[in-house]
Amino acid sequence: MDLSYGPEYDDFRAEVREFCRNHRPAEHRSRGIPGVTERPSPEVLAWQAKLIEHGYAARTIPREYGGYGAKPDIIENRIIQEEFLAAGLPLGLSNQGISMLVPTLLEVGTAEQCTTYIRPTIYGEMIWCQGYSEPGAGSDLASLRTRAELDGDEWIINGQKIWTSSAHVADMCFILVRTEPEAPKHHGISYLLMPMDRPGIDVRPLVTMTGDATFNEVFLADVRIPAKNIVGARGQGWHVANVTLKYERGMLGNAGQGQSGIKGLVELLQEETAGSARAMDLDHYRDRLLKLQGRTLANKYHGMRLLSQSINGEQTGVEGLITKLSATELAYDIYSLAVDVLGETGTLYDGSPYQAERDWQKSLLGCFTGIIGGGSANIQRNIIAERGLGLPREPRVRFDSGRWELSPSASNKGGN
């Protein structure tokens, strides 16, 4: 065990700390998440540009595409996060364009696509949304039916997407469409880049149970985009999408996420009284807190273990597949305890009189984003069991002539 990052990083840490001491973004008021649920304000854009200039955002993006051009180094990234967190400074923008599309373009995009899209995306000027899920294609994403046909030098897109975060603010959409209807389902998909200002695009907000409209439905009727707006070859979209999903899981599966939740929960139990007793002095609440603290610590050290594996280039087995499931379940249980400790007050919502300082109820409801999004909990269990433990896939069934039949196994692999 060696939990230090090593003396060779001391200088780097000092440099980041120095930056944090001397810089602070301009104040601005915001209810939403810049670059995700709202367009970034001029202050946010200026901060992002400053971060890129110093290499604290878009750190490894090549200079020719507007990035800082550093060699990938996980520990440097970690140090930036730690120091910014300690200083209370906002990190650079994080959204689907930056976290998913940009790495995908760098891996499989053309030079022209990289040149056109990466710079405005990392600077927060171009916002992307992800056009993957459809009403009939959720966990089984590869069954998607939105189609695109080539007409001269244009694709004509028809269909419907759903759960499209940021679509109401987005400039562009990276979208999966069926272009080869005759091919097996995983081989008939293409990955297109669709400007959101084209005629025929209708974005309708979907209000979730938190009361916020963070998702949208996107209806597409004869939307025309240039033929060159395809990433990878025709029919290769599934492969390209898996490149993107790899980055999404990395984004969602941050094992360190539970740490701020448990800290707030400890404070809550210390401050909140139930009847005449402090919640912390009541055995039933305290024992639940301790159970959650144990799981939180376990996830934290598990994150260190995975970090260590990736730094040292070690193979990661099943332990790398469980983080999303583990972290999202833990978050739900943490917020549940907070609401239970508050009791009736825990049901107050959205700035109600007498509400606790922190909106625990909203955090609890918001957990469904993590539990369902990016491969739902049960899809995660399939992945863990099939790829991690080597268990066989469920046989496919179809409804044929009034009864359920086993269908001849399609030769698809890992559509989840």
Place this chain on the structure above:
Amino acid sequence: MHFGLSEEQTMLQDMLRRCLEERLDLETLKRTAGQPCDPELWRALVELGVTGALIPEDYGGSGLGMLEAEVIAEAMGRSVAPVPYLGTAVLAPLAWQLAGTPEQRERHLGPIASGEHRYGVGLTEVAGAPRQFGKVTLEGDRAWGRCYFVLDASDASHFLLTANGDTLVVIERGAEGVSIELLNDVDRTRSFAVLGLERTPFETVGEPGRAAQAIDALLAAGRLMLAADTFGAAEVMLFRARDYSMERFQFDRPIGSFQGVKHLLANMVTDLEPCRSLIWYAAHVFDAEPAERVLHACHAKSLASEIGKFIARSSIEIHGGMGFTEELGLHLWYKRIEANRQLLGGPETVRHAAAVDQGWVQPLTATAT
């Protein structure tokens, strides 16, 4: 940065696993249940350095740390080894080193490393167990009373006990007035006893009344080792269930292709892996950051107990009726996990100790009965 086992630690793990697997097949385990430790097995483990791991080289050991002890404990749990490991190889060496005088270390550590002395351990008095039947009283140079739930008693040449919560004493098996009443525990791979003392001479480890800190560390070490033992046993139960679910066919399919079984296995491994990380970390800070010892040992014990129970019960369930029989031998692992859960404080007890350690709540004071 490197989080995890070093090459040497992995080698130690492989060596031990091989040694235990070769000597402890299912038939042997069933046959020797409830018996004292097989002398040949003991000798083999002593030769591998199990008893000297935590003893400095000057005293005949190899001077390793708690992470190596964790690796060994995990291997013991994997093989449900009927071996007096915890008392002899972990708690007794630590007790002499933490509380003993240089002269005592000189006299006692060597025979432990060489496998000559074996220790039963009675820490129940200080472990916060909800039921207590024993109390040891010291008067002058003699001890009276009973110590309840002494671990690894049937093999012991010596007993390490607490008295008054702040004193550690060692008693020789053959000393005057010692009686050993073996208990019938659900776990037959280790022995448990009530130790009776009647005008029994004893040796104090260090100074009387000065061992409270050492006792806290011993308790933390013991809890951590039990967590590792449970972890090792639980990992075996998980992978046996995984293997069985691919061999067992019903409705023309391996039962592991049913999501009811598959998702259960996924949940089991999702609980197991972070627990491994926690136990490793707890073992690391035991030596590297002593202030973090108690908190992490308590959490390791608590989490291992909870996930161990879930995995053990689920594994039996996946094996169906055969899992419930003695045929497959799974019950040995199940019962070991069950016993570990209760030893040196059950889950609620160790979580309470973790709360006390963080200053969240006052310690429970014993009420006179």
